[in-house]
Amino acid sequence: MQDRYEVAVLGMGAMGAATLYQLAKAGVRAVGIDRHHPPHDQGSSHGDTRITRLSVGEGAAYLPIVRNSHRIWRELEALSGESLFEQCGVLVMTSRPDYDPNDQTDFTQRTLRLASTHGIAHEVLSAEQIRRRFPQFSPVLDNAVGYFEPSGGYVRPERCIAVQLQLAEELGATLYKGETITHIASDEQGVTVTTDQRTIGADKVVISAGMWSRDLLGQPFDRLLRVCRQKLFWFELQDDARFAPVSPTFIYYHGAGDDDSNYGFPPLPGEGSLKVATEQYSEETAPESLDRTISDAEAQAMFDTHVRGKIAGVSSRVVKSAVCAYTVTPDSDFIIDEHPALKNTLVVSACSGHGFKHSAALGEALAQWCVRGSSELDLSAFSLKRFA
Ligand SMILES: Cc1cc2nc3c(=O)[nH]c(=O)nc-3n(C[C@H](O)[C@H](O)[C@H](O)COP(=O)(O)OP(=O)(O)OC[C@H]3O[C@@H](n4cnc5c(N)ncnc54)[C@H](O)[C@@H]3O)c2cc1C
Known part of the structure; x- marks a missing residue:
């Protein structure tokens, strides 16, 4: 039946x-x-x-x-006793040599505009304020701009x-x-x-x-629908003090190209590593042929392009990595x-x-x-x- x-x-x-x-x-x-x-x-x-x-x-x-x-995560936490939503704040920032504050397509500016229009509590941060509050980003260029939203974070x-x-x-x-x-x-x-x-x-x-x-x-x-392979890296922490007392989730634009950005999370308690990742939309794959291993060359390229000279306090040693897939429209x-x-x-x-x-x-x-x-x-x- x-x-x-x-x-x-x-x-x-x-x-x-x-x-x-x-x-x-x-x-x-x-x-x-x-x-x-x-x-x-x-x-x-x-x-x-x-x-x-x-x-x-x-x-x-x-x-x-x-x-x-955000409402439902809290309801689920109350029902289950599990910690699901960490409101550590989110920093969206652009720090790149050719940054134009009038560029309407810049993601940090878009985020700022939406927050202002819709009454979302946030702060606009100058380069100096980013350096002082978040020493894990170094160097921060003088023309940088940051959006900090205290109600953001990670799930x-x-x-x-x-x-x-x-x-x-x-x-x-x-x-x-x-x-x-x-x-x-x-x-x-x-x-x-x-x-x-x-x-x-x-x-x-x-x-x-x-x-x-x-x-x-x-x-x-x-x-x-297109399937795009994505890579996640957890780099070993070297200087924990840079991530304390405040470490937000972040989205970081450091260049004008499609691949010139990364995002990451505060070090999770007891893990001794920082998760940093990128996005790519140009190479397509399929679920059955998705390459789920990260090569040493990929890890080194990630560190050289997205961490060295941008995020301080971590070494190039990858303590964990993973492959995940976007389904893209x-x-x-x-x-x-x-x-x-x-x-x-x-x-x-x-x-x-x-x-x-x-x-x-x-x-x-x-x-x-x-x-x-x-x-x-x-x-x-x-x-x-x-x-x-
Ligand atoms: C690397 C990475 C980073 C991301 N970062 C963020 C972020 O920071 N913030 C954010 O908001 N979003 C982020 N996303 C996006 C977010 O994770 C996805 O939008 C979301 O997880 C998609 O969920 P889903 O249910 O569509 O897919 P999935 O969670 O993959 O679920 C699909 C399910 O369908 C099942 N299934 C498929 N076919 C069949 C079948 N024929 N028979 C039976 N079962 C089947 C699969 O087994 C699977 O469990 C990220 C995604 C990736 C990959």
């Missing part, structure tokens, strides 16, 4: 775990399916930490979403996923882990999901399959919309490298869509029709 549910959530990473939790909380009979055992390190939601900030320079449409997420992705899945299960959701979805079909009766182990019927389906979405979803997603904004060919099926591809901070709130919104056909958050900016 076929299992039958009100909602099936396909993929239980950041987006799926949040959606399942909110569905279960709303009393919906829900099932989640994942090919791995989330939280895991095979997709886009691992690596200990994710930046969160209220002034989301990626665009004003994201501001209400991240606000809701712990693996813990967030684990907590939401556990709560979902306690609230009655069914979780099938280690099970691969092979086919999705829909008709007037609902949606039929076939896995390598069973067939499931559902009134509605949310597909949150991360970097595997392209193959599972077919057209037009196969031409819209043509404009780097999310896709959250009904599948054009499958009925009662909502697709969420909320990555492009900046989705985690929004995941808790998106889960709430997607659950509302399943229950009442629409969400309190306005997600129209993420519809497919912008690519038509």
Whole structure:
């Protein structure tokens, strides 16, 4: 006999775990399916930490979403007793020789403008103020500008996923882990999901399959979504004092090119290392051919280009590294919309490298869509029709 549910959530990473939790909380009979055992390190939601900030320079449409997420992280902490959201502040800064303060495209300036327009508490920092408060960045050029947001910081992705899945299960959701979805079909009766182990019927389906979405979803997603390999590095701390007493998460623009930026996190207690990473959008890969190892040459290049002469107090010794993948849309904004060919099926591809901070709130919104056909958050900016 076929299992039958009100909602099936396909993929239980950041987006799926949040959606399942909110569905279960709303009393919906829900099932989640994942090919791995989330939280895991095979997709886009691992690596200990994710930046969160209220002034989301990626665009004003994201501001209400991240606000809701900050509320939900705190609710989840109260329910679980886990520490999920560290409000250590976030520093966005541009320190590059050719910096033009009138450059409207500069990310630090965009972040500043959004914060001012939307009343987000922040400070504008001069080069001298950055040097004094954050000696871990050195040298800071005289024309540098910084945006400091005290309410930003980082969330712990693996813990967030684990907590939401556990709560979902306690609230009655069914979780099938280690099970691969092979086919999705829909008709007037609902949606039929076939896995390598069973067939499931559902009134509605949310597909949150991360970097595997392209193959599972077919057209037009196969031409819209690109998978890009990203590298994470943890460099050994040499001078802990530079990171005390205040160490924020940071996004650091040190040149004009697409690859001339990095981001990082405060050293986590007891780990003796600083996590620093970059982003790249030019080289595409595929889930099945993703190279998950970091070579010595890659580690050295990272240190030479993004750490030496920019971040002080760490050595070039890599104590840990990881590979993770972005699923990128043509404009780097999310896709959250009904599948054009499958009925009662909502697709969420909320990555492009900046989705985690929004995941808790998106889960709430997607659950509302399943229950009442629409969400309190306005997600129209993420519809497919912008690519038509
Ligand atoms: C290196 C890196 C750094 C990032 N930094 C930040 C940051 O600082 N701040 C921020 O806000 N965001 C950041 N992001 C983005 C954020 O992490 C992602 O937007 C988010 O994790 C995506 O979640 P997801 O649910 O879409 O994908 P995932 O968490 O990967 O989940 C997809 C799930 O679907 C499952 N699945 C796929 N196909 C199938 C199938 N056929 N059958 C069964 N299960 C299937 C997978 O096993 C997986 O568990 C970063 C991402 C990366 C990679």
